[in-house]
Amino acid sequence: MLEARTAVAAIRAATAPDHDRVDAAYGAFDLADRTRYAVFLRAHARALPAAEAALAARPGLPDFRRRAPLLADDLAALGEPAPPPLRFVLPEGEAAGWGALYVVEGSRLGGIMLARSVPADLPAAYLGARHRSGEWRTLLAALDDAATRAGTDRWIDEAIAGARATFDLYRRAA
Known part of the structure; x- marks a missing residue:
């Protein structure tokens, strides 16, 4: 059974x-x-569309706003074609999708900080796609709630596996 750790704290x-x-x-x-910057965006374009497609194929996850179209638009504005996404398969288990979603949506936070480094004459819709008010907190609460409903440490372990797989996807893409 779950003890004092929350799923979010355990994943983090x-x-x-x-x-x-x-x-x-x-x-x-x-x-x-x-x-x-174009090389940076191409690297992300090798990871994000694959991660978003895997998330979209997983039932039971909350809706999320896709950023792959924003990324493709930024690349197009730079005159860069989007590269093919890397192969990505989420680990087994319902919770793996939650872990992957945690990484994908968490990257919005980092994106906002990185967007400050992008000159105003370059497109930054992808990095500037911040969470709506309360959206990140709502996702974290839903993740913890899903873990509590599952009631097992195995669920958290599956979520961690999904998060690690997603981090690895981004690392490979770089």
């Missing part, structure tokens, strides 16, 4: 090294440089 703690690896991989990009 268990995937901190994965998150750090992804941050390090993308931190090398100079977003103020048009060419390096």
Whole structure:
């Protein structure tokens, strides 16, 4: 049975090294440089559409606002074609989708901070796609609620596996 840990806290703690690896991989990009920014966006375009497609195929997840079209628009504005997405298969288990959604939606927070580094003359709809008021807190509460309803540590372990797989997708794409 679940003890004192929340699913969100468990996912955050268990995937901190994965998150750090992804941050390090993308931190090398100079977003103020048009060419390096385009490479950064192409890397994201190898990951995000694959992750969003996997999430859309998983029943039982809350609705989420896709950002792949914004990413494709930013690339097009730079005169860059979108690359083919990497192959991505979520691990088994209902909760894996929740873990993946945590990573995909969490990346919005980082995107807002990164958008500050993008010059005004470059497109930044993708990075600037912030959460609506209360949207992130609502998602985290729903994730914890789903874990509580499941009532097992196995559910949290599945969510962690889904989050790790998604972080790995982004790392591979970089």
